[in-house]
Amino acid sequence: MVLVLVEHADGKAIDPSLQTLTAARSFGEAVHGLLIGSSVDLSAHGVAVAHVAQHASLDSFAPDAWAAIIVQLADRLKARAIFAAGTDRGNEVMARVAARMQLPLATNCTAVATGSPVTLTRQRWGGSLLEESALHSPRPLVTVAPHTVAIALYPAATTVEEFTPQLTEQELAVKVLERVSNKGGGVSLAEAKVVVSGGRGVGSKEGFAIIEDLASLLGGAVGCSRVVTSAGWRPHSDQVGQTGTKVSPELYIACGISGATQHMAGCRGAKRILAINADAEAPIMQNADYAVVGDLKEIVPAISAELRKSRAVHAPLPGPLPEGERG
Amino acid sequence: MVLAADSMSLETRHLGFTISPHEECGVEEAVRLIEASGGESVVLTLGPIEAAEQLRDAMAIGIDRAIHLQTDGGEWDPESTAAAIVDAVGAEESASGPFDLIFFGNESADAGGFQVGLRVARGLGRPAVTGVKKVTVEGTSVRCEQEVDGGRDVYVVPMPAVVTVKEGLNLPRYPSVPGRMRAGRKPVAVSAPARTQARLELERLVVPAGQGRRAELLGSGPSAAPAVVEMMRRIGVA
Structure with missing residues (x-):
């Protein structure tokens, strides 16, 4: 099976994570999703099991804790590969996972094919140039460049399982203390039509x-x-x-x-x-x-x-x- | 973008080199912190002999000295790069004491791996905050603001720490002529680390398809306005 970190906001998975679920299916194995904090419906996206990680200290984003959760769950499930969206958060958390596991990480991929080695295409220069690479790793770690893979619906019977991670003080040392909202409101550049x-x-x-x-x-x-x-x-x-x-x-x-x-x-x-x-x-x-x-x-x-x-x-x-x- | 004949790198014969935007802000921030609170700043790069020029640029705006991990010009993967930096920082710190802060660019402009700073932080056993656009030293801690959609997330971590920064952190200054003169006399420590076999192995570069489209001309000058508004209505944004 392959494990996919699914980011979500306002009760819905974000599009780059759904794109990543589509890309992860290309490995031809069962796809498990990891949701941190709360559950969202992933049954239209080919997810066999949705693991919902909950912990009293996860009220705000803590990147080392997220990485620890991924490592613990991937080890328990013996995940063959781990995917996340190539968002700021996805790339950050997967880099921390890679550093912990001492494994290579391929960020912002636009195509991935299973095999030994895994072959992939990834973005350079923000997508102005592409790189074709071989990823030699016992457990491939991949992030998928947002909006480069079209979401393909794939209905599945999704089982939801709770997962309680073990987190140390050190893993919770880097944590968002507060969110300062932009003044004036207005239309956000990233989301403007x-x-x-x-x-x-x-x-x-x-x-x-x-x-x-x-x-x-x-x-x-x-x-x-x-x-x-x-x-x-x-x-x-x-x-x-x-x-x-x-x-x-x-x-x-x-x-x-x-x-x-x-x-x-x-x-x-x-x-x-x-x-x-x-x-x-x-x-x-x-x-x-x-x-x-x-x-x-x-x-x-x-x-x-x-x-x-x-x-x-x-x-x-x-x-x-x-x-x-x-x- | 033009590729070299073997498609393994860009054709750079007619290009100039510069410090990348994120890293330029990291250098500027280090200079500002030392100007405000005293101490010493060091710039480090891993790259070919020509990269010495960018180290001089950093010293010209106020960095005190440089470490050059010299390569033969071939590309280094993120794991090898991070390992060489961990070794170099370790050697430096056992000689001159710990760095309170180590800045990295959030991601490199070219390969965009988003990981070297975090791998080094893990290797050194330090907390790391990424994508930072404001840095404030508060006693023995550092407050970092990270831009997210709609606002900023605030982190406070104890030093020593690793902070990966983004353009917009500050507006980097230009070097002055006296600054350049001083930079010429500042020390550069050169070493040549060994590269390990890349596990993310580049096979070739490809210029993506879809470039070279030709735009539909809606007109010239202000008289094109009705055609523009018509197009906006057609696609449903006006």
């Missing part, structure tokens, strides 16, 4: 007013390229890229962004990309679905004006419409 992003071409901090206006009209979030945060025009939390936030909106609007590898690693997950750029030969044009060539300082306000005009026709009230009533 539309992201309007500005690059060097925006020209200044003040130049982002037109980007903000368009984002707010679309109920979206503002993003930017690395050049912009390095210049201090926007906070780093707005940066889309390999070293910033990775976004996956329905539409990504790249204004005055040339499309460097570092940036594309952050917006590759977008369903569609619209590039607005003065340079018709900019690299972003090779990675976009739609393009408008010209001065973004004229084009972006024109799009906002057109949106307002078309909404005035569709609805009598001026300004942004509440969620659910848009076009």
Whole structure:
């Protein structure tokens, strides 16, 4: 059997974990899921047994404790391989598992095939380059790059079993003490349906007013390229890229962004990309679905004006419409 | 991206090298901590002879000295890299005392293994916090803030500790000319660790398909706005 760490939030498994369950089935063995804290329904995803680990000290995330739980359960079950999603948490916990077990770890894989050795494809440069590798290990440890494997439903009769781990003080030494929420709320960049992003071409901090206006009209979030945060025009939390936030909106609007590898690693997950750029030969044009060539300082306000005009026709009230009533 | 003829590495003849963004912030943070509280900072890299230039860059912004684990230029896997760093840190600490904090980039820009810092922490028996965007030393502990969707998670761990950092931790400074002059005189300890056989063994690199799309041109200048809004309506975002 193979063991899969399944991350969950709000009573549901997160998509990257469901993608990982699909990838893990390619090993052709029974798939067991590990849920930490509480149970969620995994019966549509081919899980034979869902192990629910519970412990009084697991009220907040403790990465060494999570690693200890995985090691204990994998040893008890004699798991042949261990999988997790290539999320920040998945990669962190699996790196701790690998360090404890003194085994190699292949992170952010896009394909894995069982065998001896295991052969796999994994992402480099945030997905701008792929690596084909052989993993020589008595117990392969793998994380699956988010949104690279499509979820395939596979109904199964899932048994739920409780698991009580033994955790030491040392394993609970690194633990989240508090969660500080972002001020102001607004749409989260990682989850926005539309992201309007500005690059060097925006020209200044003040130049982002037109980007903000368009984002707010679309109920979206503002993003930017690395050049912009390095210049201090926007906070780093707005940066889309390999070293910033990775976004996956329905539409990504790249204004005055040339499309460097570092940036594309952050917006590759977008369903569609619209590039607005003065340079018709900019690299972003090779990675976009739609393009408008010209001065973004004229084009972006024109799009906002057109949106307002078309909404005035569709609805009598001026300004942004509440969620659910848009076009 | 252009591959070398054997598809085992990138063609780098026409490329420059630099400290990666996460690690650059780690270097800057070390310099700031020492400026604020005194002490000594050391930069370490594992890489070919040319990497000495990046060590000089780090010393030019204020790092006191450097350790260069020199390789023949071939790629090292995360396990070998971590083992060599554990050995080097161990030797250094038995000579000069323990490091209160060891910073790593959260993941390397190229191979992206997300594990060397955590393997070193385990090897040294120290607590580790990852993905850190704010570091505050509080007496004998370090408070670390990790960015998560919608906010920040706060950890406080006792020192000595390992902290893996992300870009956004600070805005790294540029080296000054006097800084560069001083860097030339700072000591670099060079050694050549042995590499073990990689268990995650690279077979070849591949440039992913799907690059080289050509965008549908919706128009030029502000007159393209109606076509853009039409597209937005079609895909259901306007």
